[in-house]
Amino acid sequence: MQKFFTPLHHATIPFLAMLALLLVFALPARSDVNIQEVHSEKGITAWLVEDYTVPIVTLRFAFEGGSSQDPDGREGLANLMSGLFDEGAGDLDSDAFQEKLDDVGAEMRFSSSRDAIYGSMRVLAEDRPAAFDLLRLALLQPRFDQQPIDRIRNQILTGIDAAERDPNAQARKQWMRAIYGEHPYARPDEGKRQSLAAIAPDDLRAFRKSQFARSGLHVAVVGAIDAETLKADLDHLFGDLPEGQDLKPVERVDLRLGQEIAVTYDRPQTSIQMAFPGIERSDPDFYAAMLMNEILGGGTFTSRLFAEVREKRGLAYSVGSILSNRRYSSSLGISTATRSDRASETIRIIRDVVRQMADDGPTAAELEAAKKYLIGAYAINNLNSSGAVASTMVELQLAGLGRDYISRRPALLGAVTVDDVTRVARRLLATEPAILLVGPDMKKADGQ
Amino acid sequence: MTPTGNRLCAMFLGVWLGLGVIPAAADTQVAAETKISSFTLGNGMEVVVIPDHRAPIATHMVWYKVGSADEPPGKSGIAHFFEHLMFKGTTNHAAGEFDRAVAEIGGNNNAFTSYDYTAYFETVPADALERMMSFEADRMRNLVLSDEVIATERDVVLEERRSRIDNDPGALLDEEVNATLWQNQPYRIPVIGWMQEMELLNRTDAQAFYDRYYTPNNAVLVVAGDVEADAVKTMAERTYGRIAPGPDLPPRERPVEPEQNTRRTVTLADERVSVPSFSMQWVAPSYNTAQPGEAETMDLLAEILGGGVRSRLYQELVVRKHIAVSTGASYSGTMLDDTSFTVYGAPVGQASLEEVEKAIAAEIARIADEGVSTDELEKAKKRFVRATIFARDRQSAMANIFGSTLATGGSVRDIQEWPDRIAKVTPKQVKTAAARYLVPSRSTTGYLLPLAKGGN
Numbered sequence: 001m002q003k004f005f006t007p008l009h010h011a012t013i014p015f016l017a018m019l020a021l022l023l024v025f026a027l028p029a030r031s032d033v034n035i036q037e038v039h040s041e042k043g044i045t046a047w048l049v050e051d052y053t054v055p056i057v058t059l060r061f062a063f064e065g066g067s068s069q070d071p072d073g074r075e076g077l078a079n080l081m082s083g084l085f086d087e088g089a090g091d092l093d094s095d096a097f098q099e100k101l102d103d104v105g106a107e108m109r110f111s112s113s114r115d116a117i118y119g120s121m122r123v124l125a126e127d128r129p130a131a132f133d134l135l136r137l138a139l140l141q142p143r144f145d146q147q148p149i150d151r152i153r154n155q156i157l158t159g160i161d162a163a164e165r166d167p168n169a170q171a172r173k174q175w176m177r178a179i180y181g182e183h184p185y186a187r188p189d190e191g192k193r194q195s196l197a198a199i200a201p202d203d204l205r206a207f208r209k210s211q212f213a214r215s216g217l218h219v220a221v222v223g224a225i226d227a228e229t230l231k232a233d234l235d236h237l238f239g240d241l242p243e244g245q246d247l248k249p250v251e252r253v254d255l256r257l258g259q260e261i262a263v264t265y266d267r268p269q270t271s272i273q274m275a276f277p278g279i280e281r282s283d284p285d286f287y288a289a290m291l292m293n294e295i296l297g298g299g300t301f302t303s304r305l306f307a308e309v310r311e312k313r314g315l316a317y318s319v320g321s322i323l324s325n326r327r328y329s330s331s332l333g334i335s336t337a338t339r340s341d342r343a344s345e346t347i348r349i350i351r352d353v354v355r356q357m358a359d360d361g362p363t364a365a366e367l368e369a370a371k372k373y374l375i376g377a378y379a380i381n382n383l384n385s386s387g388a389v390a391s392t393m394v395e396l397q398l399a400g401l402g403r404d405y406i407s408r409r410p411a412l413l414g415a416v417t418v419d420d421v422t423r424v425a426r427r428l429l430a431t432e433p434a435i436l437l438v439g440p441d442m443k444k445a446d447g448q
Numbered sequence: 449m450t451p452t453g454n455r456l457c458a459m460f461l462g463v464w465l466g467l468g469v470i471p472a473a474a475d476t477q478v479a480a481e482t483k484i485s486s487f488t489l490g491n492g493m494e495v496v497v498i499p500d501h502r503a504p505i506a507t508h509m510v511w512y513k514v515g516s517a518d519e520p521p522g523k524s525g526i527a528h529f530f531e532h533l534m535f536k537g538t539t540n541h542a543a544g545e546f547d548r549a550v551a552e553i554g555g556n557n558n559a560f561t562s563y564d565y566t567a568y569f570e571t572v573p574a575d576a577l578e579r580m581m582s583f584e585a586d587r588m589r590n591l592v593l594s595d596e597v598i599a600t601e602r603d604v605v606l607e608e609r610r611s612r613i614d615n616d617p618g619a620l621l622d623e624e625v626n627a628t629l630w631q632n633q634p635y636r637i638p639v640i641g642w643m644q645e646m647e648l649l650n651r652t653d654a655q656a657f658y659d660r661y662y663t664p665n666n667a668v669l670v671v672a673g674d675v676e677a678d679a680v681k682t683m684a685e686r687t688y689g690r691i692a693p694g695p696d697l698p699p700r701e702r703p704v705e706p707e708q709n710t711r712r713t714v715t716l717a718d719e720r721v722s723v724p725s726f727s728m729q730w731v732a733p734s735y736n737t738a739q740p741g742e743a744e745t746m747d748l749l750a751e752i753l754g755g756g757v758r759s760r761l762y763q764e765l766v767v768r769k770h771i772a773v774s775t776g777a778s779y780s781g782t783m784l785d786d787t788s789f790t791v792y793g794a795p796v797g798q799a800s801l802e803e804v805e806k807a808i809a810a811e812i813a814r815i816a817d818e819g820v821s822t823d824e825l826e827k828a829k830k831r832f833v834r835a836t837i838f839a840r841d842r843q844s845a846m847a848n849i850f851g852s853t854l855a856t857g858g859s860v861r862d863i864q865e866w867p868d869r870i871a872k873v874t875p876k877q878v879k880t881a882a883a884r885y886l887v888p889s890r891s892t893t894g895y896l897l898p899l900a901k902g903g904n
Contacts, residue, residue: 105834158773158796162723269610300551383503385842415776442573
């Protein structure tokens, strides 16, 4: 509803929703970020960036697991639970809890992704103790009262209803099923009508207990707080959680490529999405793949896809590629949206750009420029607020990368050669991708 | 959609103008460190410097005091289209050179266009600031526009319109609701432009627009980050300072709204819609057109009525009555001319849109009749002040506040005094504002409905 404050941009980089996954690749090397590792008495570990410039404290944490842990028949549990932590805890019912939270002026948020449940709190430094008391209560003693459950569940159900006839939303669902098959990643985060209806307060209690434990916890703090104070806070917030998570095993999944899904939709624009194989973070060619993706269709206005599809031909407003790493799967995605009567032409051009990269790799100049960008960009992308720094530190922990990753990263990128990029381009891009088309029937559209 | 989605928008609209103000609560050291300077170059270009030394980066923005509401009749979309053209070559730099220069230092660059302003920005390592200034100053006057570049980029903005508007029934409706709310004021025309006019935009239009508006005396430079005012001044004089001023532009006096005496409705039934929703809007004064204290009152009214989960609308419709999935209110005060106040809602489960609409009307009437309590007003004020401190955590947010305010008739001082003016708003003022502006018989409502269930 912020009509007047939705300015139009020169360009948007596609896949914004997936950017969180990328933060991990973009930590500041130039910065003076000094990350302390803090261990509390009860054995909670947190990364801390102490900074008193603005009198606020930002805390972010994650429990491994996420919606891929939703039990069969209870899909949507993690998402529903994330909406209930400010709806009553301990002796405070929903109204009383929110009233207190407002009084102390704390922002508290929970959210779930496929692989983790996230929480965060941002508060003025002077109000931190009272705010953390409330967070502790929410973590340890959420009430899960029937009334708020029903209210939040109905909001989610209405969201599912609202997407029912939206071709893009329906296409997205079809796409997830097609590329992930029976894997939990194929399931919608928000669940389904039937699975949501089946969720009872006891399901929420059991799920919280299985997920909120110290073994899968990662914590980051930024702002006006010192290590000693934080140690006590960590024990206060997380020290009474059980030691071990009770996670069900999730299998790795390879994307089902080499298929085309067309969702017919009579509009003047066709959206195009392609999925290629991705690469594991542990793979020796991972950094070569990052650079290759940057040159192909990364986050600047200088990529090959941007030049060929937009700058030279005006076929689309947004076009780009992204390398994405989930815990149990990886992929390289390309996406754009183009006028329907030129959709076939656009696909042909994207395929040409991809083929060229797979056949010939990058030029030395392109590789040099991409290295400079990726090495330099992290300070700007990840130091622009306390929240961003905290979020980055949690993602680094989830990915199993050490605090020294920040200082190691420039050398890891710097060591990549043209041959490395060419090799990894061939490996990822020579495969026939999965393609999703949402728009008018392509043959008819071409004939117009 | 997440269940908490509608909570996120709570603060941002209401406190836009106030974000980044140094509140009295902050300690003196912090206040000293965030000392904001402003000055004007010899050629009339205004400059604001916002030091933030936490990281060695700087956000460099140039705001032109021209937006879609300044476009000549029949040329809708030219302001935004022209913004795209600013990324093409100049007499000194080939197309793409600026973008590459930003990318190779790991920087971000982009631009945006709104009703009252167009802004260009780069976020870069602080030591690259003068280089950015040099590029930005160059394209202020030396752009080269060829017919070929025009044709290709016009296709890009047409695709952008299809992506943003034509593909989204809610956006299509909003466009026509605005065109109905505003009968005379140019905010009735969408920033991106009407399709049939966009298709005809040409090089002559672009060149005329450039020559008229892209001058140092019509621009505001905002630099936030690891910089000092003196150094910024020296660099700005070496770059922007060398550009000759353009002719004085006439005052931005645009047609304003006639008195509204009707209740207007706009309805879109679309096959893509399953859950109905509506929004109701009123013309309201902006910070630039309001009497003293009135815009601050509107900000607080929006916060109390519909700013997040503790607001009256959310508590009454979502929590107590269980009839809405989402509801809220917003006020966009940072506009050059009169602006709008909006309420919105959508039913949950089996509830009807009519129930939601009635309940929202009842809450508005309750404020207009009975006013607000001192307690809830003080809580809303406290949230605003807090948000100003949170905002200082984001360099780009600070730069945006100053740029948008200065481009819409406000001053640095207005921003600095905002918390004091908010503190002075009384419960009586809130009641009076609700009664005066939120009148159902003089409103504009947009309905977004499923196709199967028919129209109204």
